[in-house]
């Protein structure tokens with residue numbers, strides 16, 4: 001291990017990155033339909049050893065060939081959700097919300113058994129997954145957590161949309177969206193990420209779709225399971241869902257939720273700021289790929305007893 005100390009402990013009013021890896025304290029299941037496939041799925045979260053990361057197992061596909069790592073190299077589609085595929089062609093759709101819940105609540109290692117092709121949508125947010133994680137408990141493992149420490153900016157741009165990593169002394173998000181319609185319009189959220197902020201400010205935000213897009217999505221074989229109980233449906237003049245919005249800027253908060261899930265596919269948390277403008281899953285993944293391909297832009301670090309970050 002290099003002894004090069006490259007950063008001081010973050011400012012005390014910000015969530016301090018945790019030193020140790022964590023896993024679940026027990027086993028817990030949920031069931032529901034997939035947002036896009038409409039298939040009914042049972043999903044069970046299990047603890048996993050240090051350095052395992054997050055691994056899915058499609059139990060309906062046989063144990064030997066059906067492990068899918070929640071890693072960037074396994075991303076196979078980013079059309080209205082993030083899909084993973086392993087080397088044997090076994091796929092899993094819409095992984096981003098459960099991955100966001102695990103990353104947001106500080107779980108590094110877990111094994112997730114799932115008996116169909118898509119993670120259950122539940123209510124379209126991360127709240128049901130957080131409830132599962134809290135019920136199972138989160139336990140510390142005696143192996144240091146590795147972080148991706150951003151040391152130089154990396155930016156990707158597609159038309160007017162862009163996403164950028166930049167150095168910061170903590171983990172921060174700055175996410176903006178702009179739509180032409182009056183219901184969503186322009187929204188921005190900036191926050192320092194830690195479990196408390198994630199649970200309160202991000203997790204309740206549900207996925208959303210514009211009513212005029214839904215027929216087109218269904219013609220593409222998507223949104224078959226989408227309904228008002230798992231998706232905000234935005235009409236020209238308001239929200240179709242009877243209960244309205246949970247938060248007035250729920251859409252951009254959901255974009256931040258998606259970012260957290262997508263960026264967790266790096267296999268380690270980052271210390272730095274992620275800024276995005278009108279970015280979806282494709283741009284989140286493109287930004288992460290650009291970062292990983294630029295070794296000058298990041299260093300892998302662990303935290304020592306004094307809270308200092310040290311290169312590994």
Ligand SMILES: [Zn+2]
Nearest residue numbers: 096207254258
């Ligand atoms: Zn989402």
